[in-house]
Amino acid sequence: MIEVRELTKTYGAVAAVENVSFRLEPGVINGFIGPNGAGKSTTMRMMVGLDRPTSGQCLIDGRPYQDLDAPLRSVGALLDVEAIHPGRSGRDHLRVLARTHGIAARRADELLEMVGLGDVGGRRVGGYSLGMRQRLGLAAALLGDPAALLLDEPANGMDPDGIIWIRSLLRSLAREGRAVLVSSHLMGELAQTADRLIVLGRGRVLADAPVAELISRNATRTVHTRTDRPAELERLLREHGSAVARRPDGTLEVTGMAAGDVAALAQRSGILLLENVTVAASLEDAYLALTQNHARHLAERLPQ
Numbered sequence: 584m585i586e587v588r589e590l591t592k593t594y595g596a597v598a599a600v601e602n603v604s605f606r607l608e609p610g611v612i613n614g615f616i617g618p619n620g621a622g623k624s625t626t627m628r629m630m631v632g633l634d635r636p637t638s639g640q641c642l643i644d645g646r647p648y649q650d651l652d653a654p655l656r657s658v659g660a661l662l663d664v665e666a667i668h669p670g671r672s673g674r675d676h677l678r679v680l681a682r683t684h685g686i687a688a689r690r691a692d693e694l695l696e697m698v699g700l701g702d703v704g705g706r707r708v709g710g711y712s713l714g715m716r717q718r719l720g721l722a723a724a725l726l727g728d729p730a731a732l733l734l735d736e737p738a739n740g741m742d743p744d745g746i747i748w749i750r751s752l753l754r755s756l757a758r759e760g761r762a763v764l765v766s767s768h769l770m771g772e773l774a775q776t777a778d779r780l781i782v783l784g785r786g787r788v789l790a791d792a793p794v795a796e797l798i799s800r801n802a803t804r805t806v807h808t809r810t811d812r813p814a815e816l817e818r819l820l821r822e823h824g825s826a827v828a829r830r831p832d833g834t835l836e837v838t839g840m841a842a843g844d845v846a847a848l849a850q851r852s853g854i855l856l857l858e859n860v861t862v863a864a865s866l867e868d869a870y871l872a873l874t875q876n877h878a879r880h881l882a883e884r885l886p887q
């Protein structure tokens with residue numbers, strides 16, 4: 584189990600990460616999301632000792648990363664694929680890492696195959712595409728068969744096949760009982776893959792909850808209604824307290840009234856509905872509501 588306790592990192596006057604706390608439990612995929620510059624990478628770097636926290640700590644099975652006997656077996660991290668030596672072949676990169684950690688060279692070859700780089704393992708990393716470097720970084724993270732994985736935007740640069748592959752890889756790693764923390768800006772992807780979401784905004788944790796709970800707490804469902812008398816229905820809905828927006832295809836997007844109540848109201852006024860469906864809120868809606876509310880609160884607190 585990984586426990587992040589009140590991690591803080593300041594650069595001069597800027598707090599990149601402020602009092603961030605969360606836990607990563609075995610078998611759970613945690614999505615790590617937040618606007619650019621929210622502090623996700625800095626948090627992950629501090630978790631594996633690549634950045635020194637200003638205060639707070641991260642404990643891995645009760646110990647800081649630096650004190651682990653076999654760190655690669657406890658935590659595998661994919662943080663900065665640009666840092667991989669460009670002159671080395673992918674195979675050599677993995678073999679060097681394996682050797683320095685007492686892992687058999689055979690494991691490096693197995694992983695190259697597993698991440699789909701079997702045919703290009705002998706080529707220099709400098710000639711790899713971003714997606715290929717991400718695959719190599721994933722192989723390196725998995726080298727020690729770790730109990731936990733920290734992956735910073737692993738889908739970045741991946742083609743659609745690669746994205747689907749990562750999704751099923753993360754699921755199977757979690758099924759094997761590993762704890763996963765994966766940052767991404769791909770909301771649809773996280774909605775499908777993650778069990779929980781940790782949302783950061785300007786260095787602070789804005790939410791830490793199961794995906795479904797985060798959506799239901801922060802975004803409202805809407806009703807999409809189509810009729811041949813839209814202006815009339817729109818007026819009626821507004822009179823009954825609903826918010827209504829016109830969609831480009833002429834459909835009314837209704838917030839604040841259930842689909843059944845929209846239908847009943849229309850029927851009482853003799854308005855025929857051609858379509859009337861409830862549209863579930865998406866993770867994207869919830870994320871935008873959460874981060875925009877936070878930004879608004881901060882702006883309101885600033886002196887005018």
Ligand SMILES: Nc1ncnc2c1ncn2[C@@H]1O[C@H](COP(=O)(O)OP(=O)(O)OP(=O)(O)O)[C@@H](O)[C@H]1O
Nearest residue numbers: 594597598599617618619620621622623624625626
């Ligand atoms: N070495 C550094 N020196 C100064 N400021 C830094 C340094 N590293 C990060 N920061 C600042 O810390 C903040 C958090 O950056 P970080 O890269 O952790 O965010 P992020 O959530 O990973 O962003 P993104 O989604 O763009 O990858 C930003 O304001 C960034 O400018």
